[in-house]
Amino acid sequence: MLSQAPLRDAVDQYEKLAPRYDKLHHRWLRHAGGEAQAALEGLVRALATPTSKFLDAGCGTGNLARGLIAEGMSPNMMTLLDPSAAMLARCADIRVPKIQGRLESLPFEDGAFDLVTCAWALETVPNPHLALVELCRVVRVGGALCLAFCADEPARGLADGLMRQALLYRGTGRFLSRSQLMQTIETFEDFEVRAIPSHGPASTLLAKRSGAIT
Numbered sequence: 001m002l003s004q005a006p007l008r009d010a011v012d013q014y015e016k017l018a019p020r021y022d023k024l025h026h027r028w029l030r031h032a033g034g035e036a037q038a039a040l041e042g043l044v045r046a047l048a049t050p051t052s053k054f055l056d057a058g059c060g061t062g063n064l065a066r067g068l069i070a071e072g073m074s075p076n077m078m079t080l081l082d083p084s085a086a087m088l089a090r091c092a093d094i095r096v097p098k099i100q101g102r103l104e105s106l107p108f109e110d111g112a113f114d115l116v117t118c119a120w121a122l123e124t125v126p127n128p129h130l131a132l133v134e135l136c137r138v139v140r141v142g143g144a145l146c147l148a149f150c151a152d153e154p155a156r157g158l159a160d161g162l163m164r165q166a167l168l169y170r171g172t173g174r175f176l177s178r179s180q181l182m183q184t185i186e187t188f189e190d191f192e193v194r195a196i197p198s199h200g201p202a203s204t205l206l207a208k209r210s211g212a213i214t
């Protein structure tokens with residue numbers, strides 16, 4: 001079980017933040033989370049095939065999907081999910097199914113996706129353990145979950161420390177323990193997890209679901 005300080009539901013905050021979100025998030029990536037984001041994107045490029053069923057859970061304004069489509073990934077097999085209508089409205093240009101829903105109760109069957117990403121959203125939910133159970137549940141045997149999240153790792157300098165304080169002040173997220181997340185995923189049947197090295201208060205994990213398809 002992940003031990004975490006309680007966090008109130010952040011969806012209302014993201015509803016209000018939606019118009020300014022890209023600017024704020026860009027600042028976060030520039031000063032703190034950029035390496036972890038690059039690692040996540042690299043994993044997706046390496047793992048996605050033209051037939052992969054792909055879910056971006058907690059998609060926000062859709063930047064990950066938009067970037068992948070611009071690089072040539074087919075939107076045909078993509079699904080975006082977020083609980084915030086204002087965030088989903090900003091994905092209007094992305095012609096894929098968009099579902100208003102929560103990580104903690106994903107409205108999909110077990111093993112529905114080959115590839116699931118969750119970038120900077122796990123740390124925003126009140127119950128990240130339940131969210132992790134759900135994210136792993138919808139990964140098919142042989143598929144993978146890629147996570148990028150704010151991690152309880154040492155800050156690199158002033159800017160990175162200020163980014164951390166700003167996030168905590170807004171109350172839109174928290175810093176998760178990478179080792180606890182990894183230990184939790186390893187308790188799930190058939191999952192193997194590894195961390196992709198990056199610096200700063202952010203981390204990227206690849207969780208692969210092994211096992212024979214029956």
Ligand SMILES: C[S@@+](CC[C@H](N)C(=O)[O-])C[C@H]1O[C@@H](n2cnc3c(N)ncnc32)[C@H](O)[C@@H]1O
Pocket residue numbers: 010011014015025057058059060061062063064081082083084087101102103104118119120121124125126
């Ligand atoms: C920091 S943003 C990350 C957005 C996007 N993944 C990105 O990389 O820019 C966090 C997102 O998580 C969403 N969120 C908040 N609570 C959630 C929940 N319970 N389930 C799924 N997503 C949630 C917010 O609406 C917001 O879009």
